[in-house]
Amino acid sequence: MSTTAPIGEDKKVPEVTSKLVPIYVMGKRYDVPDSLTIMKAMEYSGYKFIRGCGCRGGICGACGTVYRKTGDYKLRVGLACQTVVEEGMYLTQIPFYPANRTVFDYEATAPVPEAVFKAYPELFRCVACNACTKICPMDVPVMDYVAAVKRGDFEKATELSFDCIQCGMCASRCMAEMAQYHIAQMVRRIYGGKITPKATHLADMVDNIKGGRFKAGLEELKKTDVSTLKKLYMSKEAREIEPNMSEDEWTPSNNANL
Numbered sequence: 001m002s003t004t005a006p007i008g009e010d011k012k013v014p015e016v017t018s019k020l021v022p023i024y025v026m027g028k029r030y031d032v033p034d035s036l037t038i039m040k041a042m043e044y045s046g047y048k049f050i051r052g053c054g055c056r057g058g059i060c061g062a063c064g065t066v067y068r069k070t071g072d073y074k075l076r077v078g079l080a081c082q083t084v085v086e087e088g089m090y091l092t093q094i095p096f097y098p099a100n101r102t103v104f105d106y107e108a109t110a111p112v113p114e115a116v117f118k119a120y121p122e123l124f125r126c127v128a129c130n131a132c133t134k135i136c137p138m139d140v141p142v143m144d145y146v147a148a149v150k151r152g153d154f155e156k157a158t159e160l161s162f163d164c165i166q167c168g169m170c171a172s173r174c175m176a177e178m179a180q181y182h183i184a185q186m187v188r189r190i191y192g193g194k195i196t197p198k199a200t201h202l203a204d205m206v207d208n209i210k211g212g213r214f215k216a217g218l219e220e221l222k223k224t225d226v227s228t229l230k231k232l233y234m235s236k237e238a239r240e241i242e243p244n245m246s247e248d249e250w251t252p253s254n255n256a257n258l
């Protein structure tokens, strides 16, 4: 969907032509527009999300869904907020998976592979069946990052698991009964916090903040009424907005606050 409406003005929602198709949520049939995502179709059917929904944008991993199509034995997975319904879909959401998560003392933990091996000895029960990779709705190469952890290669494991959204679907299929996503999170924390070099520009900015560089500007904003704030936020003249397809190194022309 695209719009040419100026910033701050109502966008025109294009007319959607869709037909109703049957889907089955936890065994019960509902007829829903075929243009909806699973999440919207469930809401259309009367479900209210108080669990199993967070960001709605494919980031939080709260809406893992298992489904099967009519006449097909194969179990598939997707995120309810991203997957569009299909006629005859049988589905259920798995918003939480009770996988093991080891609590560890971050400060006292040495950045060595043995720390992870000790926290998650089940790592070595992996038989490289690859069921975890096949089920991942984010196409993360789960088996490969597990292999990297076993080799003690934190950098590779961090890189390969970076797109993980912690939905837990990999653990649901693992015959070694490990929680791959929690293991990868421990590795990323150790790698990011204790192995990679410190980001000096970030440290500089933290010093700037602590030194009060933005205090006056924030105080000014706090005193501003809501309608002026809205104008400041929405107006192209008042706020230079990064273009959608900007250069990697894009910066606003007024970078006094950077």
Ligand code: FES
Pocket (backbone or CB within 6 Å): 052, 053, 054, 055, 056, 057, 058, 059, 060, 061, 062, 063, 079, 080, 081, 082, 165
């Ligand atoms: S609601 Fe966050 S990933 Fe779907």
